[in-house]
Every structure is written in C-alpha cells, then in structure tokens.
Amino acid sequence: MGMPELRKPPAASATVPKPRGLQEWADVLRARREPYVMATVVRAARPTSAKAGDRALVLPDGTIEGFVGGHCALSTVRSQGLRLLRTGESTLLRITPEASEPYEEEGLVAVGQPCLSGGTLEIFLEAVLPPALVRVFGEAPTARALISVGRAMGYQVDDAAGPLSDGTSAVVVASHGIGEEPVLAEAIAAGVPYIGLIASRKRGAAVLDGLEGGDRVRSPAGLDIGARTPGEIAVSVYAEIVATLKTLAGGDRRA
16 A cells, blocks of 8 residues: 655644654554654664664655754665664664675664765664554444454554554454445445444345445455354454454555
8 A cells, every 4th residue: 555645743833732752753643543653772882973872763755853963864764764664674784884885684774874084873774654544334243253363463453433443454244134234335435444244144145235346345254264263253354454454555564
C-alpha cells in the first residue's frame, strides 16, 4: 500500500498544544498511525558533533527532527531511514572512514564517512510502523475471539459501528447473517486488502451471489486448518490475513 502523507502536528492553540521534544512528536505520529524511524546514537568516536544518546526522527517525507550528527551524517541517516520505512526493519548504521566501500551484514549497514574530518558514528535506526487496522463486525463468540486474538497479536482491532477508518487493512464479518451485505459492500468499495466472511461455504456463496466485487471476499474466511472453536477460527483468519498482507506488500512488514 502507499505510504501515508505525513503532516506536521497542528500549530499550538489553547486546546491543541504543539508537541515539545521528540517523544511528543513520536506520540503524535503513533496516534495518527503515521510511520517514522527513531534514530539513536549509540556510539560516537571523535571527531563527531553527535554524542551517544542523541536522537532524531526520520519522517516519510525525508524530514529529520532532532539531532544525530552534522550534515556529513544526515544524508546517510535520511536515505537509510527511508529504506527502513519501506521494509519495516531496524538496523545498526555505522558511518566510519574505515568503510572504503559500503557493506551490509545481518543487523548492520556500514558506509564511509563523507567528511574529511573523520570520526565514527553508530546509530540504531528503529522503524516504527502503525499496526494493521482490523474491523470486526458482529457480536457472536467468533467475533469476540477475533477481537481478543487480534489485539493479542498487536493489531489495532476496531469493533465500533460507523464508517471504515482510512488505512483499514482487514474487515472480517462474523455476524451470522445480520447486516452482512452492507458491511461487505463498504469494504469492497473502500478497497480493503483483506475481506473475510465467517459462514459456511453454502451460505457464504448465497450472500456473495450478486454482490458486486464479491469475488474479493474470502468465504469461508480463514486458512483450512480444521478449525472448529471460535478461538481456532480466529487463529485461521489471522493466519490468512498475515499471508495476504505480506503478499500484497511483497514480503515487507508494511501492508
């Protein structure tokens, strides 16, 4: 899916204070479900302008808020941060004159120090991506299991009525015949990546017959693992959601 456009927090007002410091920036970004990379200097060998503990945020538009070194380091931190926003990974970045050629190994990327003054910086880059947003429709035991299992997985699970939120990754209908078609139609129209209907094969086919875009709905929802109980069904559905989102994202963390 496309990367969300990052907007800076609103200007200070009597009711919406401007964020102060990186932690408040990070809190605002998480609340808005906007991705960022937290860059933290873990080692600085002189001569460098940064010191261990300095931090900065790399935003999806390439903006850097905070300080992790001078202009010699910023371009590398920016390019590596944007790369991690695409992959969802985290890594240790080493900027050092000892690296005549860039190289990469598990958990480490090393690049040459572009400034003649030299010095080595090691910066931990942590990609912070919003969790998948899942809408569960229904009040049956399976719906409750879908809510609890999804939240245990770290997903943001929405079971409230109302329009779908922007960026919804999955919609699962588990209402046993109550109000299914309008919810499915809304999810199809919104282009939600995963849409599932908890129903028998026969009833699911009847519900989807004549529903425009109904071929996008997984019914019966979930991988065929022989699930019978609400908890087992929930596990099978989330397994299918994970597989679908990773496939759509080309194997990356983001979906």
